[in-house]
Amino acid sequence: MRKNSFSGILLFVFITLFSLSACGPKDSKIQAAVETAIRNNPAVTGIAASVHDGVVTLSGECKDEASKSEVESEVAKVKGVKKVVNNCTVTPPPMQSAPVTIAQDDALLKNVKDAIKSYPGVNATVNDGVVTLTGDIKRVNLQKLMMSLQSLKPKKIDNQLTIK
Amino acid sequence: MALQDKYQELLNTAKTVGIANLQVREQENVLYIDGEAPSGTAKDTLWNIYGKIDPDFRSGDVVMNINVSTMIPGAKAQVTTDKSNLNIRKGPGTDQPIVGKAAHHEIVTLVSKTNDQWWLIRTDAGEEGYAYAQYLSPQG
Numbered sequence: 001m002r003k004n005s006f007s008g009i010l011l012f013v014f015i016t017l018f019s020l021s022a023c024g025p026k027d028s029k030i031q032a033a034v035e036t037a038i039r040n041n042p043a044v045t046g047i048a049a050s051v052h053d054g055v056v057t058l059s060g061e062c063k064d065e066a067s068k069s070e071v072e073s074e075v076a077k078v079k080g081v082k083k084v085v086n087n088c089t090v091t092p093p094p095m096q097s098a099p100v101t102i103a104q105d106d107a108l109l110k111n112v113k114d115a116i117k118s119y120p121g122v123n124a125t126v127n128d129g130v131v132t133l134t135g136d137i138k139r140v141n142l143q144k145l146m147m148s149l150q151s152l153k154p155k156k157i158d159n160q161l162t163i164k
Numbered sequence: 165m166a167l168q169d170k171y172q173e174l175l176n177t178a179k180t181v182g183i184a185n186l187q188v189r190e191q192e193n194v195l196y197i198d199g200e201a202p203s204g205t206a207k208d209t210l211w212n213i214y215g216k217i218d219p220d221f222r223s224g225d226v227v228m229n230i231n232v233s234t235m236i237p238g239a240k241a242q243v244t245t246d247k248s249n250l251n252i253r254k255g256p257g258t259d260q261p262i263v264g265k266a267a268h269h270e271i272v273t274l275v276s277k278t279n280d281q282w283w284l285i286r287t288d289a290g291e292e293g294y295a296y297a298q299y300l301s302p303q304g
Binding site for chain 2: 139151152153
């Protein structure tokens with residue numbers, strides 16, 4: 001038993017040494033050349049390469065599909081590279097903001113009336129999405145009123161209130 | 165972009181307090197800010213900064229619509245009226261008849277959301293009806 005496992009370990013050590021001596025230096029040489037190729041391309045940054053038996057695996061983020069394929073073909077040209085596995089991801093463009101929705105005047109007016117009901121002394125008119133406030137309000141209530149009015153999707157709030 | 169500079173502190177804070185789905189758009193000299201706050205406190209923080217940059221909300225150059233994401237059906241909410249009771253109505257609208265009242269600072273259950281303004285709520289006494297969302301603050 002003990003002899004068997006010992007020779008097993010010995011075999012493993014030999015195989016490892018053999019494979020290291022066969023591929024190690026070559027792969028590391030390719031790796032260095034690939035890294036230089038990536039560094040010389042100003043369009044990409046933060047791309048990492050790993051080499052195993054002449055197969056290069058690229059990972060990281062590219063700014064678009066064009067620079068992703070460009071870096072791939074650059075790397076493929078490096079001497080000793082058999083294959084390029086391109087695992088780079090393309091950074092998605094920044095999210096497009098949804099357009100601003102403005103409530104229709106009749107719905108807006110109904111909601112504005114609901115909102116100001118608890119604040120006697122406040123009057124409001126609605127014209128083309130613009131809510132105009134007149135009358136008077138206690139200072140402590142102003143922010144609360146604004147919070148509810150600004151959630152109604154108005155175009156704008158024209159605050160002409162007298163603050164008491 | 166001038167408005168985004170004016171309200172820079174507000175926009176930065178929106179990011180630090182963790183407003184989800186934050187959208188900031190500038191259109192015809194009005195800055196529209198939409199998003200979901202993780203808590204009522206986060207929403208209040210933003211409103212306090214807004215009120216500091218634009219005292220008494222006089223400029224009319226911001227429309228900020230921040231919902232609180234913990235306002236969900238089944239959650240508890242506290243009645244945060246000034247001091248009066250909160251009317252519970254038959255339907256979503258102040259023209260609807262009053263069917264009950266929730267006391268100042270009472271805890272009620274959120275049943276379903278009709279829109280940003282109205283919630284169907286239930287009191288511990290079993291009264292059910294529509295209440296104005298502005299006076300409901302999520303618990304926890």
